[in-house]
Amino acid sequence: MIFPRMAFLLCVCAMGLASAGVRAQSVVRVDGSSTVFPISEAAAEDFQIARREKRLRVTVGMSGTGGGFKKFCMADASLRVDVTGASRPISTGEMAACRAAGIRFIELPIAFDAVTIVVSKRNPLESISIEDLKKIWEPAAQAKIFNWRQVNPAFPDRALKLYGPGTDSGTFEYFTEAAVGRVKASRGDYTASEDDNVVVQGVSRDNSGLGYLGYAYYAENTDKLKALAISPAVGKPAVLPSEQSVMDGSYVPMSRPIFIYVNAEAAGKRPEVRDFVEFYLKHAGAFAREVKYVPLRDVDYAQVLENFGRLRTGTAFEGHSEIGVKVAELLKREVKE
Amino acid sequence: MQEPDLLAIRAIITRHKRWDLFFGVLGICCLMVGVLTLVALFVDMWSSGAERLSLDFLSSFPSRRAGQAGILAAWVGSVLVMLVTASFAIPLGVAAGVYLEEYAPKNWLTDIIEINVSNLAGVPSIVYGLLGLGMFVYTFGLGRSILTAGLTLALLILPVVIVVTREAIRAIPQMIREASYACGATTWQTVRDHIVPYSSAGILTGVIIGMARAIGETAPLIVVGAVTFIAYLPPVPFTGEPAAGLFDWAREAFTVLPIQMFNWTARPDAAFHANAAAGLVLVAMTVGMNALAIWLRYRLRKNIKW
Numbered sequence: 001m002i003f004p005r006m007a008f009l010l011c012v013c014a015m016g017l018a019s020a021g022v023r024a025q026s027v028v029r030v031d032g033s034s035t036v037f038p039i040s041e042a043a044a045e046d047f048q049i050a051r052r053e054k055r056l057r058v059t060v061g062m063s064g065t066g067g068g069f070k071k072f073c074m075a076d077a078s079l080r081v082d083v084t085g086a087s088r089p090i091s092t093g094e095m096a097a098c099r100a101a102g103i104r105f106i107e108l109p110i111a112f113d114a115v116t117i118v119v120s121k122r123n124p125l126e127s128i129s130i131e132d133l134k135k136i137w138e139p140a141a142q143a144k145i146f147n148w149r150q151v152n153p154a155f156p157d158r159a160l161k162l163y164g165p166g167t168d169s170g171t172f173e174y175f176t177e178a179a180v181g182r183v184k185a186s187r188g189d190y191t192a193s194e195d196d197n198v199v200v201q202g203v204s205r206d207n208s209g210l211g212y213l214g215y216a217y218y219a220e221n222t223d224k225l226k227a228l229a230i231s232p233a234v235g236k237p238a239v240l241p242s243e244q245s246v247m248d249g250s251y252v253p254m255s256r257p258i259f260i261y262v263n264a265e266a267a268g269k270r271p272e273v274r275d276f277v278e279f280y281l282k283h284a285g286a287f288a289r290e291v292k293y294v295p296l297r298d299v300d301y302a303q304v305l306e307n308f309g310r311l312r313t314g315t316a317f318e319g320h321s322e323i324g325v326k327v328a329e330l331l332k333r334e335v336k337e
Numbered sequence: 338m339q340e341p342d343l344l345a346i347r348a349i350i351t352r353h354k355r356w357d358l359f360f361g362v363l364g365i366c367c368l369m370v371g372v373l374t375l376v377a378l379f380v381d382m383w384s385s386g387a388e389r390l391s392l393d394f395l396s397s398f399p400s401r402r403a404g405q406a407g408i409l410a411a412w413v414g415s416v417l418v419m420l421v422t423a424s425f426a427i428p429l430g431v432a433a434g435v436y437l438e439e440y441a442p443k444n445w446l447t448d449i450i451e452i453n454v455s456n457l458a459g460v461p462s463i464v465y466g467l468l469g470l471g472m473f474v475y476t477f478g479l480g481r482s483i484l485t486a487g488l489t490l491a492l493l494i495l496p497v498v499i500v501v502t503r504e505a506i507r508a509i510p511q512m513i514r515e516a517s518y519a520c521g522a523t524t525w526q527t528v529r530d531h532i533v534p535y536s537s538a539g540i541l542t543g544v545i546i547g548m549a550r551a552i553g554e555t556a557p558l559i560v561v562g563a564v565t566f567i568a569y570l571p572p573v574p575f576t577g578e579p580a581a582g583l584f585d586w587a588r589e590a591f592t593v594l595p596i597q598m599f600n601w602t603a604r605p606d607a608a609f610h611a612n613a614a615a616g617l618v619l620v621a622m623t624v625g626m627n628a629l630a631i632w633l634r635y636r637l638r639k640n641i642k643w
Contacts, residue, residue, distance in 0.1 A: 060566035
C-alpha cells in the first residue's frame, strides 16, 4: 500500500528536520524600513556580486522602521540583525531597549527622501504653502474642509479629495510633523493605503485630488502626476522638489535624511559586516540615484564614512525627527547613546 | 371534463419548467461570478507578465533592475517551506483524525477537543504567525528559518487536515470495521490495513486544500521573519565546504513567492509590476499540487473494492 509507506517517509523527514543543526554563518543581516529597502537591496545585490569569490552573503528584510529596531536591539544574538534601515531617528524607547541588551549602534545618514505633494496633471495649481497644507490636513479639518476654495480663495472651486499613506508609514509621521506641527496628527477621512502606488493611481485619475508620497513614487510617475512647489511660509518663494533643491537644503520642510543603524560590536569584530557597510556607504549616492532617491553631497558621504571608520556610536537626535535638519551639521554634532 | 384538466396540468408543468429554467440560469450566473473573476485575474496576470516568464526568470535572484530580477530564491523557498509543512502536518493531522474517529472515547473531553479543532480552522493566519514567533523562534530557538516557517504553516493547516481526515474516515461503511474486528484484528490492524488506505483519497484532498492555502500565505511568514531580499540558496545536503548536513537547509533564511510578489507590486518603478508574473508560477504550483492529488486519488481509488 502506497499510503502507509508515504506516511512513514514523512515521519522520518519530520524527525530529521527537528534535529537539524545551525551552520556557522557569515551572513550579514539587514532589516528595517521599507523606505530604505530599495537602497539596502541595491547594496546587498552589488556587494554579493563584488565579493563573489569570498561567498559573502547578505539578506535584507522589510519590517518597517519600528520592526527593524526591534530586531536590531534583540538580546538574543542569533535573532539580531546587524544593520537596520530607518526613515526616522531612533526613538528613546528603542535606545533604552538597545541599552538593556548591551547594544551600541552607529547612526549613518545615507540619502534624502523628500515628501512630495502631488496633484493631477489637469489641476492648474502650481504651488502651495505650509499653512494651506496645515488647513487641509489638520485633525480639525475632518468633515469640514471639502472644497479647495475653503482652503484658499485663490484656489479653484472644486471638491477636494485626499490621498495619503497609512498611519504606520514613516512618510505619514514626517508629513504630519512638518505640515500640521504634531506627529501623527492628521484628519482621518482620506484614502489611506500602505502602498504608495494607490496614492499614485488615485491622484492621477482624480482632477480634484491631492496626495502626498515619497519622492521616488513621484519621480517614477512624472508622466501622471504633478508635484506642487512648497513655500515654507506665506510670502516665501515656493520650491519644487528636485534632486538639486533637496540636496542644497532649499526644499524645506519636506525633505528628511534616511539612515542605517549598524551594530558597533558586529562592525568592529566581524570583517564581513564592516566590509559590507563600507561598500554600502561608498556607493550609497549611486544606489540612491538609481532607485530615485536624493543622494547626500560627496563631502557628507566622506564624513559619514569617517564616522563609521571611527565606530562613532550614538545618535545625534533627541529621540525624534527634526524638521529641516542639515546633514553636514548633523554629522558633526555631539552624539549620545 | 377531462380536457380542461389536462390543460390546467399542462399550464402547471410549463410554469414549473419555467422556474426550472430560471433557477438553472441563476445558478450559471452565480457560477460565472466566481469563474469569470478567476479568468479575469488570470488573463490580467498573463497579459502583464507572460513576457517575463522565461528560464532566466526562474533561475535568477531578485535584483533592483526589473529586467534582471528573478524568482529563484522565492520559488525554492516556497517549495522547501511546503515540504516541511507537509512533513509535519500530514502525519500529525492524520494521526489526530484517526485517534478522534477510531480510538477516542465519546465523552465531554473529546467533545471539547472536537469543538476546538473546528474553531481553530477559522483562526486568522496572522495569529498562527504570532504563535510561531513566540513558540518556534523565541522559545525553541529555531531561528527565523525555513523550519520555523514550515512548522508555523503546518499548525495553520493542521485543523483542516484533521477535519477532512475525520470526514473521510466517517465515509467508510461500519461493516468494514465490524468484519475486521470479527476476524480478530486489533484496532491498530484495522486502522493500518483498512481505515487509512480506504480513506486516503479523501485525506489527500484535504491535505491539498490545506497546502494550497498555506502556499499563498504571507502574513504569518512575515511575522516569523521571512526576509525580502535573498540572493543565495540553502545548502544542498553533503555539498559545500564544510559539507552541509542532510537537513541544514532547514535552518537557513528564506523568502517565499507571495512576499516577493508583494514587494514588486508595491514598488514605484512600474517595470517591476510585470514581474508579478511570479503569480503565474504560484498558480502553476497550486495547479500542479492539485493535479498530483487528483492523480494520486485516482490511483488509490482503483485499488479499493468493497
